[in-house]
Amino acid sequence: MVASATADARTKHKSARAVASTVTTTDDSFECDTCGTVVPFEEARRSETMGNLDPKKWQTLCCPECGNRLKTVFVGGE
Numbered sequence: 001m002v003a004s005a006t007a008d009a010r011t012k013h014k015s016a017r018a019v020a021s022t023v024t025t026t027d028d029s030f031e032c033d034t035c036g037t038v039v040p041f042e043e044a045r046r047s048e049t050m051g052n053l054d055p056k057k058w059q060t061l062c063c064p065e066c067g068n069r070l071k072t073v074f075v076g077g078e
């Protein structure tokens, strides 16, 4: 039983790391579906996310050309 519990813990740890690796970096850029502009992370407009996400941790990036929502990104980090 002990061995089984250890395997479970390892699986959970692994999936947590997989999530962390998807965090958006400031080197990313996003192509706007509406107008085709490629928007570097630094130039995207920021707005608060919809819903109950913490605005200190999540931001919505918007196209500076047309205002289309590009992506919701995690900017928090512990």
Ligand SMILES: [Zn+2]
Pocket (backbone or CB within 6 Å): 032, 033, 034, 035, 036, 037, 063, 064, 065, 066, 067, 068
């Ligand atoms: Zn656009």
